[in-house]
Amino acid sequence: EADIYQTPRYLVIGTGKKITLECSQTMGHDKMYWYQQDPGMELHLIHYSYGVNSTEKGDLSSESTVSRIRTEHFPLTLESARPSHTSQYLCASSEAGHWNTEAFFGQGTRLTVV
Amino acid sequence: AQKVTQAQTEISVVEKEDVTLDCVYETRDTTYYLFWYKQPPSGELVFLIRRNSFDEQNEISGRYSWNFQKSTSSFNFTITASQVVDSAVYFCALSENSGNTPLVFGKGTRLSVIA
Numbered sequence: 001e002a003d004i005y006q007t008p009r010y011l012v013i014g015t016g017k018k019i020t021l022e023c024s025q026t027m028g029h030d031k032m033y034w035y036q037q038d039p040g041m042e043l044h045l046i047h048y049s050y051g052v053n054s055t056e057k058g059d060l061s062s063e064s065t066v067s068r069i070r071t072e073h074f075p076l077t078l079e080s081a082r083p084s085h086t087s088q089y090l091c092a093s094s095e096a097g098h099w100n101t102e103a104f105f106g107q108g109t110r111l112t113v114v
Numbered sequence: 115a116q117k118v119t120q121a122q123t124e125i126s127v128v129e130k131e132d133v134t135l136d137c138v139y140e141t142r143d144t145t146y147y148l149f150w151y152k153q154p155p156s157g158e159l160v161f162l163i164r165r166n167s168f169d170e171q172n173e174i175s176g177r178y179s180w181n182f183q184k185s186t187s188s189f190n191f192t193i194t195a196s197q198v199v200d201s202a203v204y205f206c207a208l209s210e211n212s213g214n215t216p217l218v219f220g221k222g223t224r225l226s227v228i229a
Contacts, residue, residue, distance in 0.1 A: 033216055041153075041203055041222040048216050058216065088157065096214075102149060103217055105159040 003027050006091050006106035013081055013113055021076040021109045023091030030096035032074040033103065036060060037088040049074060050096060081113045116141045118208050120220035127196050128228050135191045135223045137206030143167075147213040148182065148189045153203040153222070165189065166213070196227045 004025040013019055023032070033048040035058075045058030049068040063085070064078050074093075078085055088110045092103040117140040127133045139148065150162040163173065165182050173180045177194045193200055203224045207217040 031216075035219075041224070043205065043219040043222075045216050045218070059218075090159065092159075092217075101213075102161040102164050104161065105151075107156065107158040110157070 004091060004093055004104050004106040006089075006109050008109060009107060010110050011112070013111070015082055015113055017081050017113075019078050019081055019111070021078075021089055021091075021111070023074045023076070023106060024072050025074075025093040025104070026072060027093060027095075027104070028071065029093035029104075030071065031094045031103075032068065033092045033094075034058075034064075034066065034074070034076050035090045035092065036062070037090055037108070039087075043090070047076065081111075083113045085111060086113050087111060116143070116146075116208050116210050116215075116218050118206050118218055118220035120204075120206055120223050122223045123221070124224045124226070126226045126228060129198060130195050132192060132194050133196050133225065133227075135193075135204050135206075135225070137189045137191065137220060139187050139189065139206070139208045141187075141208060141210055143210040145210075145212045147209045149207040149209070149217065150180065150189075150191050151205045151207060151219075153205065155202070159205065162191075193225075196225075198227050198229050201225060201227045 007022045030051045035043045044060035046062040047066040090108045091106045094103040095101045119138045146167045148165045151159040179192045181190045203222045205222045206220045
């Protein structure tokens with residue numbers, strides 16, 4: 001069973017608010033990822049990290065930012081939420097330095113911006 | 115560029131039927147990994163299988179089986195004797211560079227198994 005946690009599970013906020021979605025893992029994984037899942041199911045990589053102080057932008061242009069100050073923690077921040085940010089956000093982690101292992105996913109945060 | 119195509123958006127089957135979910139991938143890399151994940155209504159993605167590009171051996175796990183064919187760039191997933199609990203969205207994914215790049219997912223196939 002994966003030990004990766006996302007909070008909150010559900011969030012409804014007003015336009016223009018600043019929010020941070022939390023993601024923590026207890027597996028000591030170096031790699032962490034944020035995916036945005038649109039209502040049509042498609043998953044888009046928005047940010048990833050290969051370790052502490054490493055962050056990269058993904059394929060989908062995003063108005064969010066991330067930080068990786070500790071191995072276990074990879075928060076995602078929206079400075080000014082908009083209705084177009086309404087989506088499900090999935091955090092994941094995987095090991096590094098191996099011939100690949102699978103990514104483990106959190107349960108997701110479903111964000112609604114009104 | 116890497117790409118994963120799941121042409122079937124939605125599939126409905128009656129319980130106990132067999133069903134195959136198709137996955138076709140594109141990559142210029144020679145060392146890559148392929149994955150299948152299941153997303154039940156609760157929302158989290160659950161890992162099902164990983165296969166590296168050098169291992170074309172098919173795999174069976176209970177009612178699940180996977181057919182990897184490099185010649186057709188396909189990694190298809192079959193559920194035998196489907197059950198209602200199999201109802202979920204299934205994603206195929208690809209990671210290049212010996213699996214060191216982030217997963218790229220197909221658009222998913224929603225499977226509904228009707229009792």
